[in-house]
Amino acid sequence: MNLQQLRYVVATAEHRTMTDAARSLYIAQPALSRAIRDLERELGMTLFARSGRGVVVTAQGRRVVKLAREALDAVHEIEALASHSPAGTGELRVASPPSLEPALAARLLPAYAAEHPGARVQVVRCDGRDGVVNAVREQRADLGLTDLPVPADLVSHPLERQEIVLISPPGLDLPGSVAMSRLSGMRVVLPPPGSARRRELEMLFATHGVRPVVAAEIDERGGWPATVRSAMASLLGYRTMADQALRAGLVVRSLDPPLRRIIALVHTRRRLPATAQEFLTVAEGASAV
Known part of the structure; x- marks a missing residue:
């Protein structure tokens, strides 16, 4: 078992289809399916069951997903410690609705990767503004890309x-x-x-x-x-x-x-991981607002 497999499990649980989970992780769908099957064989349990065109999390899978999220959050907090994480490395999670993903893929992610090639980005796909807000509040994402307005407990950085x-x-x-x-x-x-x-x-x-x-x-x-x-x-x-x-x-x-609509990056009022702060700096440098 490794951290990559845990990320795959969490993404599959959030997106409910292998295709959408693979797209959010920027990997091929067969590679994701193979990694999930390998982990299930290693653990001796079924984490996901087929349901129509998607998947559902099994009872055993729900427990694994919960623990995987906790493990990834712990790793993320460790990576966020500036004294131990070099700039431009680590993982960044950005929540976005499908309608705004082209803005990420076409402009923001390439610009960020050009300046920080060592960083990894996971796109957490959400249902509209409410989904982005919840993902950021629940710390399933470090930043959210959404249209404004958002609740006052979040900090917004208008982009365009x-x-x-x-x-x-x-x-x-x-x-x-x-x-x-x-x-x-x-x-x-x-x-x-x-x-x-x-x-x-x-x-x-x-x-x-x-x-x-x-x-x-x-x-x-x-x-x-x-x-x-x-x-x-x-x-x-x-x-x-x-x-x-x-x-x-x-x-x-x-x-x-x-x-x-004004599109902005949003986050909670807490100390951001270094990767999130770096992404904000790149995005605001390209801001049209």
């Missing part, structure tokens, strides 16, 4: 204003800039009912007095371009999703009036 755009299949009779009123009656793709992102969008619709038609419900992970195309419906997402949309042959339009 991110535009919310309308992503649609080709062929729809829509202008280059779409008035909010046009969303009434429009077929849209939304996150699952009860999710934080769904609640945020429903509040947005209520604020502007529009009532779209729900054509499909997905969790905004990797398969959303195919759903937008097959359902002939539009999706509201951040501008950072535009590159993926355009590669899939979809059309990206601004809204009128433009909708923008």
